[in-house]
Amino acid sequence: MSLGEMFVSGLSAVWGGGSMFLMVIVAIVLGTIFGALPGVSATMAVALGLTFTYTMGPVPAIVFLTAIYCSSITGGSITAILFKIPGVPSSAPTTFDGYPMAQRGEAGKALGIALLASAIGGLFSAIVMFLLSAPLSKAALAFGQGDLFAITFLGLSILVVLDTEHILTTIISGLLGLLLACIGQDPMAGVARMTFGQNSLLSGMEMIPVLIGLFAVTEVLKQTSAKKRLSAEDGVAGSKGRVNTKMPTLKELWGIKWVLLRCSVVGTIVGILPGAGATIASFMCYTMENKLSKYPEKFGTGIIDGIAASETANNAATGGAMVPLLSLGIPGGNAAAVMASALALKGVQMGPLLLTNQPEYLSATFITMIITNILMVIVAIGIAKVFAQILAVPYYYLGPIILLLAIIGSFSEGNFVGVSVMVIAGVMGIVVKYMHLNSAAIVLGLVLGGMCESHFARAFQSAHIVTHELNFGDHLAKVFGALFGNPISAVIMTACILMLLSPLYMPFVKKLRKAK
Amino acid sequence: MFELICNIALFVFLGYTYFTHVLEAKVPKAYIKNPNVLYPSTWPKVIIILLLICIAVNVYKIIKKNKGNPEFTFQAFGKNTLVFLKSRMFRGMVILFVMSLIIEPLGFVVTSAFLMFAYGMLLGEKKWWRLALIAVALGILLHIVFSGLLGVNLPRGTVPFLRSFSLFLENLV
Numbered sequence: 001m002s003l004g005e006m007f008v009s010g011l012s013a014v015w016g017g018g019s020m021f022l023m024v025i026v027a028i029v030l031g032t033i034f035g036a037l038p039g040v041s042a043t044m045a046v047a048l049g050l051t052f053t054y055t056m057g058p059v060p061a062i063v064f065l066t067a068i069y070c071s072s073i074t075g076g077s078i079t080a081i082l083f084k085i086p087g088v089p090s091s092a093p094t095t096f097d098g099y100p101m102a103q104r105g106e107a108g109k110a111l112g113i114a115l116l117a118s119a120i121g122g123l124f125s126a127i128v129m130f131l132l133s134a135p136l137s138k139a140a141l142a143f144g145q146g147d148l149f150a151i152t153f154l155g156l157s158i159l160v161v162l163d164t165e166h167i168l169t170t171i172i173s174g175l176l177g178l179l180l181a182c183i184g185q186d187p188m189a190g191v192a193r194m195t196f197g198q199n200s201l202l203s204g205m206e207m208i209p210v211l212i213g214l215f216a217v218t219e220v221l222k223q224t225s226a227k228k229r230l231s232a233e234d235g236v237a238g239s240k241g242r243v244n245t246k247m248p249t250l251k252e253l254w255g256i257k258w259v260l261l262r263c264s265v266v267g268t269i270v271g272i273l274p275g276a277g278a279t280i281a282s283f284m285c286y287t288m289e290n291k292l293s294k295y296p297e298k299f300g301t302g303i304i305d306g307i308a309a310s311e312t313a314n315n316a317a318t319g320g321a322m323v324p325l326l327s328l329g330i331p332g333g334n335a336a337a338v339m340a341s342a343l344a345l346k347g348v349q350m351g352p353l354l355l356t357n358q359p360e361y362l363s364a365t366f367i368t369m370i371i372t373n374i375l376m377v378i379v380a381i382g383i384a385k386v387f388a389q390i391l392a393v394p395y396y397y398l399g400p401i402i403l404l405l406a407i408i409g410s411f412s413e414g415n416f417v418g419v420s421v422m423v424i425a426g427v428m429g430i431v432v433k434y435m436h437l438n439s440a441a442i443v444l445g446l447v448l449g450g451m452c453e454s455h456f457a458r459a460f461q462s463a464h465i466v467t468h469e470l471n472f473g474d475h476l477a478k479v480f481g482a483l484f485g486n487p488i489s490a491v492i493m494t495a496c497i498l499m500l501l502s503p504l505y506m507p508f509v510k511k512l513r514k515a516k
Numbered sequence: 517m518f519e520l521i522c523n524i525a526l527f528v529f530l531g532y533t534y535f536t537h538v539l540e541a542k543v544p545k546a547y548i549k550n551p552n553v554l555y556p557s558t559w560p561k562v563i564i565i566l567l568l569i570c571i572a573v574n575v576y577k578i579i580k581k582n583k584g585n586p587e588f589t590f591q592a593f594g595k596n597t598l599v600f601l602k603s604r605m606f607r608g609m610v611i612l613f614v615m616s617l618i619i620e621p622l623g624f625v626v627t628s629a630f631l632m633f634a635y636g637m638l639l640g641e642k643k644w645w646r647l648a649l650i651a652v653a654l655g656i657l658l659h660i661v662f663s664g665l666l667g668v669n670l671p672r673g674t675v676p677f678l679r680s681f682s683l684f685l686e687n688l689v
Binding site for chain 2: 397
């Protein structure tokens with residue numbers, strides 16, 4: 001299918017006789033409101049959005065969730081600018097310049113820049129995703145099982161490098177996720193493993209209740225003990241809860257053209273890296289623009305460059321996160337992991353074959369991202385006008401409502417175990433926090449675990465060392481053959497090992513650098 | 517101290533799992549005799565071994581980091597545990613566990629009303645009658661929207677009259 005044909009197929013998939021288009025608009029409104037509400041992250045918004053997708057087909061489901069994902073990231077900037085409280089974590093750098101502008105009485109202008117920069121970043125990354133995903137999945141089709149294992153393993157190893165201050169706990173988290181994915185029947189022989197006698201676990205750990213528990217229930221529990229929760233009274237003085245968004249002039253836009261371009265590129269690349277996501281992208285780009293700026297001293301005092309850097313980057317990361325998901329089946333972040341689970345629930349086999357056999361997934365996602373990034377500007381302007389009414393919903397109503405949606409989402413397959421799993425995962429999320437473990441790594445391990453094991457088992461099977469009696473040495477030789485048997489997997493596995501061993505040798509490297 | 521105890525508990529649990537629950541059924545003979553297939557227990561056992569090593573290192577690091585810390589004692593841990601048991605977060609957890617127990621017999625409408633009311637009170641709503649009204653109305657509304665309109669499967673409960681009420685709500689639309 002050519003790019004033009006894919007574009008047309010995407011349009012027809014998203015239009016779908018009008019009902020699908022209406023659904024996208026509903027998703028944009030929901031996503032922007034979820035994003036604007038402090039305490040509801042983009043991942044939580046997507047997890048709660050799952051509730052609405054159970055009766056949809058796989059393509060409408062990914063369309064709906066993509067629209068929620070993109071718009072929730074943008075919605076987060078509203079409270080970041082007006083309340084100095086980011087609606088989503090990736091909007092945190094937006095507060096640095098957005099709030100001072102709002103305090104100066106330029107809230108409308110700050111919102112205008114944030115919305116336009118979000119749209120530019122989102123559109124750029126959607127185009128990159130459209131152009132990059134299909135060739136990447138075609139290239140991946142030529143990969144052997146060992147290569148696929150190496151790529152999946154790379155996704156997990158990158159997490160370690162991204163969180164250099166907690167390398168050990170990140171490794172533990174990733175391994176815990178991989179172990180959770182082993183629960184149930186093994187993929188090759190069908191033998192029950194680690195079910196502890198629970199028949200409901202034979203089909204494996206139910207991913208969606210775990211994700212909803214970790215991202216929604218844990219957050220509500222955290223808020224339960226929080227001393228101060230947000231109220232509309234915390235808003236910008238003089239705004240009286242109403243803000244008229246002012247779009248930037250062409251001159252202002254021209255002045256930040258390089259900021260928009262650089263942050264779109266960097267945000268998309270960061271989004272592609274598994275586990276990195278919108279938050280790292282926005283912080284990274286804000287710092288980068290501060291260093292590259294001709295007037296770095298003005299950053300943090302309320303300039304449009306800072307808002308543009310943060311908002312372009314976090315929206316650019318959304319398209320980036322979809323690239324590995326659609327082309328390789330590896331989620332680029334937590335929200336993408338939730339989408340992967342939603343598709344898995346509908347029997348969609350993620351991986352390189354997906355786009356070859358069913359290119360409509362890519363085309364529909366692309367068109368959705370284009371439509372969402374344009375329409376969300378209008379929706380967000382409307383929501384900013386009435387944000388006080390939305391934020392006036394006290395948390396003693398909002399918190400339980402989130403929990404009710406979480407229950408509906410966990411009871412997806414008419415299984416009460418899902419609800420129990422959600423509650424346990426929510427409580428475990430608190431334990432994970434106190435153990436300083438990384439919940440993103442656990443989720444990535446859980447989502448990629450089954451794929452990792454299957455690829456490894458097949459690579460092991462096809463490694464060309466056949467002996468009749470396998471002793472320990474033969475086993476090692478076979479594992480080595482499976483992982484380093486061809487150049488691609490050998491290079492990737494070497495990179496992974498270097499990343500994982502970095503805590504051991506990096507102190508020496510730093511000492512050597514200091515000595516020089 | 518909590519971090520240390522959790523790490524040790526995880527270590528013990530993983531050790532127990534390694535020896536008793538990695539494989540819970542007999543492996544087919546075809547797999548036992550074939551040297552070219554990955555044995556079903558290999559992958560989880562490798563992960564558990566790596567986890568045990570990492571957790572052991574982590575335990576050592578936690579002890580080293582907290583040497584001399586007055587809060588790093590069992591007494592302080594006991595005090596903190598008592599504080600936690602009295603906290604709103606713990607009560608929130610209890611409400612969630614109760615909800616997961618009653619949802620099967622009582623169904624979604626009653627359970628959601630209970631959760632909304634109990635959690636709302638926990639979070640500080642003082643006008644209980646208003647919260648109770650909203651909780652009941654929301655439970656009914658969500659059941660109608662998700663079960664009746666969107667066709668999402670929601671628990672109806674096993675108590676006959678509650679089940680009939682849920683069916684009645686579903687048939688409204």
